[in-house]
Amino acid sequence: MLLAAGLGTRMRPVSNHTPKPLVRVGGKTLLDWALDIAIDAGVTRAVVNVHHLGDQIVAHMNARTTPEIVISDETAQLLDTGGGIVKAMPLLGDEPFVVMNTDGILVASNETPLARLFAHWTDAVDCVMLVHPRAIAHGFDGTGDFFVDADGTMRRRGTAASAPYVYAGAYVIDPKIFANAPQGAFSANKIWDRLLAAGRMKAVIHDGAWFHVGTPDAIAPTEAALAAKGTAQ
Secondary structure, eight states: OEEOOOOOGGGTTGGGTSOGGGOEETTEEHHHHHHHHHHHTTOOEEEEEEOTTHHHHHHHHHTOOSSEEEEEEOSSOOOHHHHHHHHHHHHHOSSOEEEEESSEEEEOSSSOHHHHHHHTOOTTOSEEEEEEEGGGOBTOOSOOSEEEOTTOBEEEOTTSSOOSEEEEEEEEEOGGGGTTOOSSSOOTHHHHHHHHHHTOEEEEEOOSEEEEOOSGGGHHHHHHHHHHHTOOO
8 A cells, every 4th residue: 555645745835736646756756666666576456545636646547557556535534644544444455465655765775675574574463664774864854763673673762862763664564453443534653553562563674775755855865866876767
């Protein structure tokens, strides 16, 4: 599932007329960067939720031939990162699935980022999350999200001044986790906190590059860095 229904508030004024997932960076849209990473890992079907300027996203998806695209329409009510998944559950099926943001660009190193997540999936977890070292996260100026132990055990930053890892916009999760989830709008953080407390969530450290594209000012530096790495289109 690709989360493409946000308002893109920090991307204004660009997002006043272009939905953030369709902002072009390094030769293609943020949404296409995410879809191409998914295809590289063998994903053949994607559910994309839409709200703000959703008709533009639908039209853009109709122009793609792969993967198969299914739209989850949130035009009537924006449901946030957790509620959007709950609404889309009938489209996602009964097997573990990937959730991806569309406000960043993942660049593979030795293996695709999603393949790394798949390789770490076991019966001992209900969620495996991709994280990236904060110190080398392009365009990210926050204080970090998690501490990560050698075995992948995760802890929130809590009251610490900073944490060494940031959520890199992708995770695999078991659909059973949403069986008793609330209806309406809510953040996926509520789900994550429950899994962290139960010890059912692990981290995988991304070994490639990650570019957070949160504002218009982030576009040009990201394009320059992508070009330097030879990954721009």
